[in-house]
Amino acid sequence: MxxxxxxxxxxxxxxxxxxxxxxxxxxxxxxxxxxxxxxxxxxxxxxxxxxxxxSPLILAVIIRKFYSILMISKMKVVRKLLGAILLQMQEFLSAIQRxxxxxxxxxxxxxxxxxxxxxxxxxxxxxxxxxxxxxxxxxxxxxxxxxxxxxxxxxxxxxxxxxxxxxxxxxxxxxxxxxxxxxxxxxxxxxxxxxxxxxxxxxxxxxxxxxxxxxxxxxxxxxxxxTFRRPQSIRQSKSIPHYLIDKNKVRIHVIVESLGCDWGKCHFCVHSHFYPHYSLRDPEELIREIEAMLKIGIGIFRFAGSDTPPTFGMHIAEKIKERGLKIIYGMGSRPIKGARHQYDKLVTAYSTLIESGLRSVFMGGESGNDFINQEVMNKGVVFEDIVYTVKALRQAESKIGQKVYLSLALIYPAPLLGKITLNELRQDNIRLLDQTFPDSVMITPPGPFLHTEWYEQRDKFGFEVDENIIKKAMEYEYVLYKPPHLWPELGISLEGRPFKILLEECNEFRRQVEQELNIPTDLSDEHFLMFYAAGIRDRDEILKTKRDTMLDIVSCDYRLSRKIARKVNIFSYQLATGQRIVKDE
Ligand code: B12
Ligand code: SF4
Missing domain, CATH: 3.40.50.280 (Cobalamin-binding domain)
Incomplete structure (x- = not known):
């Protein structure tokens, strides 16, 4: 030993x-x-x-206060002054944290x-x-x-x-x-x-x-x-994780129901490098793992797979229902090619999933433009597929009478290859959001990561990257809330625009989605799972909590996030054990 x-x-x-x-x-x-x-x-x-x-709490609380004033202040001078003070305070906080x-x-x-x-x-x-x-x-x-x-x-x-x-x-x-x-x-x-x-x-x-x-x-x-890479095979052989239950961790178990991706060809994606083959776990094995987690007081799950196809998900869902397991969970679901023609089948699959506890879904849409999705992203699905997959999910939702939170991911801006304008891409994205109305849109700027087609064929896609980009990318801290001008140079440009401009374009689109379409951005299916468990379920509450937890992250005064985590833990424990009171381990 x-x-x-x-x-x-x-x-x-x-x-x-x-x-x-x-x-x-x-x-x-x-x-x-x-x-x-x-x-x-x-x-x-x-x-x-x-x-x-x-992070010293007093300093974090002061920073939080200043940010909340900054967010509502309309006066340019006040905003400028507060911005400068906050920058100094953040640097001071950073030095203490370090x-x-x-x-x-x-x-x-x-x-x-x-x-x-x-x-x-x-x-x-x-x-x-x-x-x-x-x-x-x-x-x-x-x-x-x-x-x-x-x-x-x-x-x-x-x-x-x-x-x-x-x-x-x-x-x-x-x-x-x-x-x-x-x-x-x-x-x-x-x-x-x-x-x-x-x-x-x-x-x-x-x-x-x-x-x-x-x-x-x-x-x-x-x-x-x-050395040689062992082909992964998880059908029977993935071990059940051992956890030491700790009140400072969130009682959500990420469960491997599949590894890899059943498509695996998107030009911007690294998943086929992480897992060269797509492998599925035996649903019986999954149930064994779910039952083991329920025994230790964990009743909330997130499927680890990049995509759980609804038909495979349905097998798992049927087993969960057969055993009478009371759980909730979230998962990734790729839009279905030809969704329109298999609509009824999809509604049935999603309905079974919802009945067995599905509460949040992550879906990669990438864009609302078919040329971009096919030629630039190689997504394998088009506008109509995304719309009909979401429609099927929504219909299942109303059939069962249970809300499911949908996070739709888009990449914006994107390589345009001289075929369309940025404005056209933006309009098509808005059209997609108008027709799908997701609960959140996750918008990311484009990045040619190592081992992706965007990196391998960077000239074709219009990317220019510095010589030492790999080293830089490994250490680059991607911080959403920082204004783009404060981001360190990354050494990537797309069709002549440096990364900071891409960030600004991305932020501008985010603002449009939030302010004009009134859809929250950057809430993932995991956030929705946590919110659901903590009782934060209606739109206004979600929007408020998103703003307030963003303040937690920016200020490092994490009291609200911790409160949410405590509520999640109580919910998860109660779901798993059927007991109403949770002990403070
Ligand atoms: C679910 C998920 C999460 C969950 C849970 C993560 C977890 N593992 O517990 C949450 C939401 C919390 C999360 C958070 C983050 N995630 Co995440 N996540 C995933 C997702 C969807 C599945 C991960 C998973 O469960 N895999 C299965 C498990 C069993 O694999 P594994 O953890 O890698 O472990 C195996 C091997 O890696 C290895 N291994 C693991 N640890 C160690 C340690 C040693 C010493 C050795 C030798 C080997 C080894 O052996 C393990 C067993 O086989 C993947 C995308 C995907 N579909 O794969 C992204 C992914 C892993 N996440 C990613 C990222 C970036 C993050 C964040 C950093 C995002 C952020 N907030 O900024 C955080 C980091 C969290 C942290 N602890 O610091 C990236 C990683 C990319 C990269 N270059 O590293 C991925 C690939 C998504 C992407 N962007 O493409 N994530
Ligand atoms: S982006 Fe999603 S669908 Fe495309 S290859 Fe990656 S994991 Fe698969």
Missing amino acids: SYIVLWNSIAKRRRSISDTFYDNGLGTLKGYLEDKGHCVDVIDWARDDVFQAF RRLNKAIMRFAYELKKRQARILGIKLWYGDAFRNAKYLISIIKKIVPEIVLIAGGYHLTLYEEHLFQGTDFDLGVVGEAEYTLEKILNLADNYKDNWNKDRFLEEIISLAQDGEIENLLYHKNGKVFK
């Missing part, structure tokens, strides 16, 4: 109210490795109390030394979280150099060998890591009483060279190597 510590990298401030969900990836690794007899500690700082502890986070990292390194940890796995996320992970490993190299450092998670799977440039990781594991970590820990069993990091690493590398360890990234003689 070997011991591994898994640490979740975090940014020094929250990015969203859903940041504190249980991390199912780390939970899965813990579940799998513990079932194999190893010992796993998950250290996850993405918790309500930890985020708050990084100091506190660095101190916590230092304490963590000493704790690892005390525990005599030999293997540390780090789950990487983009931006500030990645910078913090790099700081942690630089400290560990000084304080406990005998620890083997292993990187993993989506950020590593996307950037692979690029992550070894400028970081000191010993190893990386791409994609599903349970099987690779198991091999590494089995090997560590032989070094229990005679730990020797160099010899241990040499043995791993030699096994990797013999093709015995899959999904591994390692370096030798200054070069980075990748």
